[in-house]
Amino acid sequence: MTLYDWPRASAFGRVIPKNKIYEHAGANAALKDLFVREVDQIVWSHKLAPETINLPATKAVTEIQVFRITQRGKSLSIDALRAIDRAIPFPLLFELAHDGKVKLAAAYKRPSEADSTKWVLGDYFDSEWLKDDAPRVALPVALTMGALYEQLLGPLVEEQTVRLVPGAIAGFGEAPQASFAAAPVVHPLSLEERIAQAEAIKTATREVERIKVRLFREKQFNKRVGINAELRAAREELRRLMGGGDGEVE
Structure with a gap:
């Protein structure tokens, strides 16, 4: 797995206060404590959208957001990622950073067929840790936002599966x-x-x-x-x- 060189036009760079995540995710005291222990900073780093990367939206994928999470320790609870995913009504890709290293993580996220205002969130997949200054590659070639989403998640699914069954x-x-x-x-x-x-x-x-x-x-x-x-x-x-x-x- 490699890191992606997110297009410059997609840069967003907005720090997200944790209380905004609490508010939109309906966080309880235990989840808030988890964020305090494990999450240092949340940055909405890039916005992959038709107007930033010149790809047409699809019904399921209108935009893809990239969040960079700076961890306090090497591990980060899945509950923290789920809370952020629930707070943001778009498919997300996470760059998890700690001690000069970074890895990608994401769960397959799609609109609910029963209620288009709600999202269905699957299990999380992640890559191995890489050096934060490792070479980055251009986004895979795709014709739509939906196809790009599949090409970004596919390698994560494959890599984790291979890693689980060496x-x-x-x-x-x-x-x-x-x-x-x-x-x-x-x-x-x-x-x-x-x-x-x-x-x-x-x-x-x-x-x-x-x-x-x-x-x-x-x-x-x-x-x-x-x-x-x-x-x-x-x-x-x-x-x-x-x-x-x-x-x-x-």
Whole structure:
């Protein structure tokens, strides 16, 4: 994953007071305490919109906002990101900064089909930490704001999924940072399909690890035989989700 060189015309650079987030997110005392402990500063750094990057809006994505969050420590609770996402009625991309390093984070966000005034927010995906002065790349080529949003989130989904299952990737004879793909389909996967695939891989990976723990703890031979059969089935399902291959998940 690389950092993006946000277009100069999209620069916004507005510091957002935490109390504005509290107000719009309906924050309780616990959430306010979390922000005090973990968040140093919130900057609305860039606004990717038709008038700033010359791409037409779509129904689901009219603008994309980039927020830079300076953390007090290396970790930042997902609850803090969710509160900011709930307070801003646009898809968000976060640059999380701490100790001279930065990483990207985002959750897939779309208008609710039942109520267009509300937003549906998925799970968060993030990149590895990079040096804050690492080279940045231009935005991916896209024809609409919606297509740009998919191209910005797609690599985050893929990178985190590969990072969560390094043993599985190695078992398929691929490098640790190799990409994953679902079983062959007749059309390219949409962002929603890729996220669903990533979540399925995460669940299957956890199931493999859970069964491996059971196998390690079990001493009776006849019970180990049954658990080994479960493990083979779970590995096969994970292998299927990750696109096939002859290797076994270790």
